[in-house]
Amino acid sequence: MKMRRTEILESACELYVQDGLDGFSMRKLAKKLGxxxxxxxxxxxxxxxxxxxxxxxxxxxxxxxxxRALKGVDAAQRIQMARAExxxxxxxxxxxxxxxYVSPELVGVVAECDEINQLGxxxxxxxxDRVRECIDAGILxxxxxxxxxxxxxxxxHGLLSIWxxxxxxxxxxxxxxxxxxxxxRLFTGIESLDAVTAISVDxxxxxxxxxx
Amino acid sequence: MKMRRTEILESACELYVQDGLDGFSMRKLAKKLGxxxxxxxxxxxxxxxxxxxxxxxxxxxxxxxxxRALKGVDAAQRIQMARAExxxxxxxxxxxxxxxYVSPELVGVVAECDEINQLGxxxxxxxxDRVRECIDAGILxxxxxxxxxxxxxxxxHGLLSIWxxxxxxxxxxxxxxxxxxxxxRLFTGIESLDAVTAISVDxxxxxxxxxx
DNA sequence: GTCTATACCCCGATAGAC
DNA sequence: GTCTATCGGGGTATAGAC
Numbered sequence: 001m002k003m004r005r006t007e008i009l010e011s012a013c014e015l016y017v018q019d020g021l022d023g024f025s026m027r028k029l030a031k032k033l034g035x036x037x038x039x040x041x042x043x044x045x046x047x048x049x050x051x052x053x054x055x056x057x058x059x060x061x062x063x064x065x066x067x068r069a070l071k072g073v074d075a076a077q078r079i080q081m082a083r084a085e086x087x088x089x090x091x092x093x094x095x096x097x098x099x100x101y102v103s104p105e106l107v108g109v110v111a112e113c114d115e116i117n118q119l120g121x122x123x124x125x126x127x128x129d130r131v132r133e134c135i136d137a138g139i140l141x142x143x144x145x146x147x148x149x150x151x152x153x154x155x156x157h158g159l160l161s162i163w164x165x166x167x168x169x170x171x172x173x174x175x176x177x178x179x180x181x182x183x184x185r186l187f188t189g190i191e192s193l194d195a196v197t198a199i200s201v202d203x204x205x206x207x208x209x210x211x212x
Numbered sequence: 213m214k215m216r217r218t219e220i221l222e223s224a225c226e227l228y229v230q231d232g233l234d235g236f237s238m239r240k241l242a243k244k245l246g247x248x249x250x251x252x253x254x255x256x257x258x259x260x261x262x263x264x265x266x267x268x269x270x271x272x273x274x275x276x277x278x279x280r281a282l283k284g285v286d287a288a289q290r291i292q293m294a295r296a297e298x299x300x301x302x303x304x305x306x307x308x309x310x311x312x313y314v315s316p317e318l319v320g321v322v323a324e325c326d327e328i329n330q331l332g333x334x335x336x337x338x339x340x341d342r343v344r345e346c347i348d349a350g351i352l353x354x355x356x357x358x359x360x361x362x363x364x365x366x367x368x369h370g371l372l373s374i375w376x377x378x379x380x381x382x383x384x385x386x387x388x389x390x391x392x393x394x395x396x397r398l399f400t401g402i403e404s405l406d407a408v409t410a411i412s413v414d415x416x417x418x419x420x421x422x423x424x
Numbered sequence: 425g426t427c428t429a430t431a432c433c434c435c436g437a438t439a440g441a442c
Numbered sequence: 443g444t445c446t447a448t449c450g451g452g453g454t455a456t457a458g459a460c
Contacts, residue, residue: 022234045437048457080441103377104425108287120379141404148402150380151367158370159362165315167332168362182363189401190360192353250451250456251426259454 005043008033009053016054017095020132023104024051048108052116055107058096059119064149066126075133079141083156087179089171097160127153154185214297217255220245228266229307233314236263249327260320264328267319270308271331275302278338287345300392302372303384324325331377339365367398 008029043103044050053183063084072078083089090097095178100120109134131152159182163175164165170178227241238259241251256262259314277297284290302309312332339361352360371394373385374380375387382390 001339026437027435030271035443036445037436040436070454099333101373101377101379122262124379140402143402147390148392150371150374150390151397151402153364154370154371154374154394155367155398157374158366158368161313161373162362162369165313167313167336170460178359178362182366183360183365185360186367186398187401187403189399190355191399192350210317223455238455246427247429249454250428253427253455 008040008043008083008128009050009057012050012054013057013096016051017093018101019100020095020099021051021106026050032108040072051107052113055099055102055116056119058099060115061093061096062089062100063119063123063126066123069130075130075137076139079130079139082127082182083152086156086158087176090164091176094164098164101157101161124153139172152186154184156183220255221254221262221269222260223413224266225269225308228263228311229305232307232393233263233275233311233318235289236266238262263319264325266315267311268309270305271328271335273308274301274312275306275335275338278335279311281342287342287349288351291346291351294339295364295392295395298368299372300390302376303388306376310376313369313373335360364395364398367396 011032012024012029015032016024019028024047026037028038029050030040033040039136040050044053063142065084065088069078069081069085127149128145131140133144133150134140135142135148156179159179163170163179168178170173220363223244224236224241227244228236231240236259238249238252241262242252245252252262256265277300279292281290281293281297284293312335340357341363343352344357345359347354347357347360355401375382375391379385380390
């Protein structure tokens, strides 16, 4: 049975999603494909190379979700859609989402892998751009777009990270509501104020379609 | 050489910190202690039991940091100190910090381990209590203390999680400043407003002493 | 309480036949 | 391009001597 790289990679992604980084072995992957382990080395130099490719797929899929937010008609809608797409990706592909944050040393020389680094930077830049256009539109207060984007990113990632590990004790539907509620809290702040203005676009109006 | 449980556990914590969950093996631990692996089974039933104990130590150390924030004179100072102690623990013991968020399934039956669950709940309750007393004091806007605490927790954890994995490209000193700046952003919110009030206690006045 | 020896797993990667 | 066979390493855990 002749195998192409893409078939192996596809199966490798499934294995990674099922068994995680540690559970990912060449022998298991070979069995999944109905071949023996040495056959894989005709197509990939090592386990490490395969894992790097899997991480690349994770980034590509993530970007696929995020960029759909660009269909929003204005800055406010785009940043709200980006939030919704971020949530959607993390919930639809939790292991792939985790993969985005796997420490480089664990997979080997990922730090030296330009392909992964560039994909990561592109995602970061996406958020900075969304924030900048919201500042320009007067929706967000002036400030360094990078700093503000990082705050938003941290909040979203932290929430998903905590929920994925089962520390919130909520079902998915309940968590979805809480995620948006919590994002709104970041927008409006939590300290005592007399009056608070609300962002114009309601997240409930934005329901992302499933990707793939 | 006679060994007591506590000596093994102490060494186990060091090994966990150095090599992480996957790198933690009975053989390595035995070598570290100058004995052979089977000797450890006189004191601990299995690797899993040892790891659960290590996680317990992580939670205890974490609580040690957090509870120092109770020395603050009022609700505002206590929540700001709690924030500073959270940061301090995560930066001083990054592997222990990660351990708090390790998925239960990875270490085995941790989900069934009441000791760990209770420690985790106690930490969560600490945050809820800090938020509640701030609401009562009029420092935070009214709302469900649990929801608000979760938002704060998520933001802090997300930031630390992202920085620990080297995604922010900042040195520690720079990150410390950013952490507090970002927490302030959560307090005040980010959306456009005409006037913003600032929280009364400045985090720079609160520098936690190192624990142990 | 610790040792040696061992049973029995899984793993990455290679050599050489087909 | 895939196979079998194998090298050399890691691991948990137990049996039985001392």
